[in-house]
Amino acid sequence: MKIALLSPIEEAVPPKKYGGIEAVVYNLAEELHRMGHDVTLFASGDSKVSCRLVPLAKKAIGSNHSKRMREAYCYEAIAQAARIIAEEGDYDIVHNNIGFQALLFKDIIKAPMLTTMHWTLDNTTEREMYSHYRKMPFVSISNDQRKDLARMNYVATVHHGIDMKRFPFNDEPEDHLVFFGRFSPVKGPVEAIKFAKKTKQKLIMAGKINDFEREYFDKKIAPHIDGEQIIQMGELDHDEKVELLGKAKALLSPIQWDEPFGLVNIEAMACGTPVITTKRGSLPEIVVDGKTGFLCKTDAEIVKAIKSIDTIDRRACRDHVEEYFSVQRMVKAYIDLYRGLIRKKPIQRVRKSLASRIAG
Secondary structure (H helix, E strand, C coil), X not given: CEEEEECCCCCXXXXXXXXXXXXXXXXXXXXXXXXXXXXXXXXXXXXXXXXXXXXXXXXXXXXXXXXXXXXXHHHHHHHHHHHHHHHHCCCCEEEECCCHHHHCCHHHHCCCEEEEECCCCCCHHHHHHHHCCCCCCEEECCCHHHHHCCCCCEEEECCCCECHHHCCCCCCCCCCEEEECCCCHHHCHHHHHHHHHHCCCCEEEECCCCHHHHHHHHHHHHHHCCCCCEEECCCCCHHHHHHHHHHCCEEEECCCCCCCCCHHHHHHHHCCXXXXXXXXXXXXXXXXXXXXXXEXXXXXXXHHHHHCHHHCCHHHHHHHHHHHCEHHHHHHHHHHHHHHHHHHCCCCCCCCCHHHHHHC
């Protein structure tokens, strides 16, 4: 198959540090290429992949621009990708990992387009824009993700997969907990600190601080970082992340929102590290309560889970990811979807796009 993969340009593929979507796209691109498919990745120019790369920007734009500026760069990149795909004209399938923005160019692209929804769908903009194209084929990354936008043409749920070779197993953890993720209220870093202090556990924290969340970090998190019990390491690259996750006795992830997936959870378990998290969003689809970690509803349950973490078999964590969240499993699911859509092309046309209705 000749496959076009569309990736956001905020981060390179693979991401140098933070970048969940770009990490998933990298795994997909590399495995499809390894299997012999003709893959073209449309992404930032500093991406490093084995397949053909079409740069949509000289380098990743990051998150330091204003929201309006990032949106402008995004539309410019998608328009460029749509033009190239239309000119080359021989793609069997276009896999959109950018978002609803790429759907605006569906009439230019023409080839069957599959869209993976990587974001939460609980905001008005996402729901409104996706709804205009709801007859197009969509993939959810968890079953729970669908609840905020149920009336869509979901052709499958495909859980993310990782390359197990890049996450070595560690059966000899050190005596500390880890929080890894964006320092955002929805990820629960303040709650993680609270539980670490309540159980007298050492907590190492690492992750990205967005400019728009800097004030939150400075006011709510920084005062607790003492370099002894609560340690902050900043944003890590892949090797540093793997070392941190593997050495932890547990990943503490007291999320405060309905996480659409949460890649770090399977990355931690791949290293053998169990996950202590809140029972909401996608997490019940990822963590097996009492076997690969603990799904908690109350503060008391999280405290109990921290004290009981030695009852979890780290090898069971690794085996769980290998069976259900490998890159091979993910790619097989996407190949089946690609072939199904190719057999059905041309895809049924949806009602007039938002842009057309505004113009008319």
